[in-house]
Amino acid sequence: MTSKGHTLIGAEIFFECLRREGVEYIFGYPGGALLKIYEKLYDVDDIKHILVRHEQGATHMAEGYARATGKVGVVLVTSGPGATNTVTGIANAYMDSSPIVIFTGQVPTHLIGNDAFQEADILGITRPITKYNFLVKDVNELASTIRKAFFLARTGRPGPVLVDLPKDVMNAKCTFEYPEKVEIRGYKPTVQGHTMQIKKAAAKIKHAKKPLLYVGGGIIMSEAAKELTFFAKTHRIPVTMTLQGLGALPAKDELSLGMLGMHGTYWANQAVNNCDVLIALGARFDDRVTGKTETFATQAYKIHVDIDPTAIDKNVLVDLPIVGDVKHILSELSVEMTESPDTEEWLKTIQAWREDCPLVYETEDGKLRTEYVIEQISEKTGGEAIVVADVGQHQMWIAQYYQFNNPRLQISSAGLGTMGFSLPAAIGAAFGVQDKPVISISGDGGFMMNIQELVTAAYHKIPLKIFLINNSYLGMVRQWQELFHEKKYSFTDLSENNPDYVKVVASFGIPAFSTDNPNEVSELLDKALAYNEGPIFVEFKVAREDMVFPMVPAGASISDMMIKRLNPKTLV
DSSP states (O other): OEEEEEEEEHHHHHHHHHHHTTOOEEEEEOOGGGHHHHHHHTTOOSSEEEEOSSHHHHHHHHHHHHHHHSSOEEEEEOSTHHHHTTHHHHHHHHHTTOOEEEEEEEOOGGGTTTTOTTOOOHHHHHGGGSSEEEEOOSGGGHHHHHHHHHHHHHSSSOOOEEEEEEHHHHHOEEEEEEESSOOOTTOOOOOSOOHHHHHHHHHHHHTOSSEEEEEOHHHHHTTOHHHHHHHHHHHTOOEEEOTTTTTSSOTTSTTEEEEOSTTOOHHHHHHHHHOSEEEEESOOOOHHHHBSGGGTTTTSEEEEEESOGGGTTSSSOOSEEEESOHHHHHHHHHHHOOSOOOOHHHHHHHHHHHHHSOOOOOOTTOOOOHHHHHHHHHHHHTTOSEEEEOSSHHHHHHHHHSOOOSTTOEEOOOSSOOTTOHHHHHHHHHHHOOSSOEEEEEEHHHHGGGGGGHHHHHHTTOOEEEEEEEOSBOHHHHHHHHHHSTTOOTTOBOTTTOOOHHHHHHTTTOOEEEEOOGGGHHHHHHHHHHOOSSOEEEEEEOOTTOOOSSBOOTTSBGGGOBOOSSOTTOBO
16 A cells, blocks of 8 residues: 655655654755755754764764664765765664664766766665665655665664665656555564474473573663563563663662673673573673673573574574564563572572672772762662763773663663764754753763764753763773783873863853862762753763773683782682
8 A cells, every 4th residue: 555645856755754754853964965855854844854063973863862762763964975974873873773764865876886076885885784775766766765764774673774865866756655564575574483482491491490581682672671570570580681781670670680791790790600591682692791602601501582583693502592572572481481480599699799799999099980970870860861871981880880770771882882972872862852861971082083063962952961081091992901912001091182171062152060079079960960951061080090890801701700900810
């Protein structure tokens, strides 16, 4: 079936399609190949266009919007450099399975391949980092292509889809018809899991002595947090989460073990090492979680639930694969679980590990610590703010010390590790969610990489809380240099190059404050959280050479966890 209309030009069809997909915001930047679209946009008032200051910022904003809301984020940029500037953001969305649709302008169809002005083969460039991409050569195919793009982005394993729009197609006319159903040959994501596999999983879990749920971002994407909580609490099974999975189970729940992996908690990694049944839900066994794969959870019978069949057995061989949507499979698994395993001794063992090696940081020298700042933010927001981290040490401290109470509150660049992600992604999240505080936390290295988007936040008076953790180092790189590269801090010391951040941010018209005094943190956070007239900025100047622990060295077994700085040979 189709929704038929009257004759429209391509640029008009573009907006009609977006309306039917329920698009609220476009994050974009105009250019020559998009002039007809921007001409029509001038009179569009039901879809808001957010003018960014760099196309990379547009992709991160769209991703922040998508991650916070569960909806599809939309990007609109011109051809050539406008399109290529989106590549990092597209790769980021691909690695983290975020649903965004990127519309790129293109030179007229008769000039494609002629090295025309501002021409780039964006399809070829983005083919490895998109779920799918399209070049629309005929205006008659425009509506159906846009329909497919949104369908692909949001279904199955979500991801970025790119649609390339030649200039002449936007000017061509046709009768507008919007398909109500989408049929794509070879694309039929499996939602329901195999019944016999689910029964087999239930039988294994029922008889386990030390079961463990290992939860990834797939739980968040499939909106399965309630099913997870019900399953874990009904059967008293502990839950450890990846960076992407944080918030799937409230951090303060007795069954929550926090994050596992390279900078995971001691007790979570010990639980992985000693469990007898490991149930991976919407997680992909990435190297930051497993460390040396040959030594990962060697005692465990491994069950892997994922909607993407290519993710199964990709990094770690499992005993029981179940392909399907984790929300559906958890519901079916709950029905099959007619009795629970006896886990009381297992939970006591984990609690002993928790007490043996808690998360701690230095306080006696009076210096300001990132961990303290994060703890204060967590307490003052009750674990209910949307916290958008950048990449580096502060990202890991947020994962350790912020007590996420709900899904879609933790947003950061997990797979690609993109510095400069936080500020634009937080702006996108703030457009999508207006009933919770949105907090951007960056290090001084990453903050500089997309600082231009302060204009976007200031112009739209977004009540964004921007917190800068300034140790005047590229902190995580410096940590690796100290531990593994003979303490040669090669080009990671920023102390002589950093600007006066308060003056820089104030020049954008944003109230800005700075402190290195632990006693001033509480008052400044109260001021920032109470300010809703626009963005506000606070710089926290922290101890320069602190390190994130626990830490599993890259490629090592997670049993080779480092606990302390001065005695890295203390293995646990």
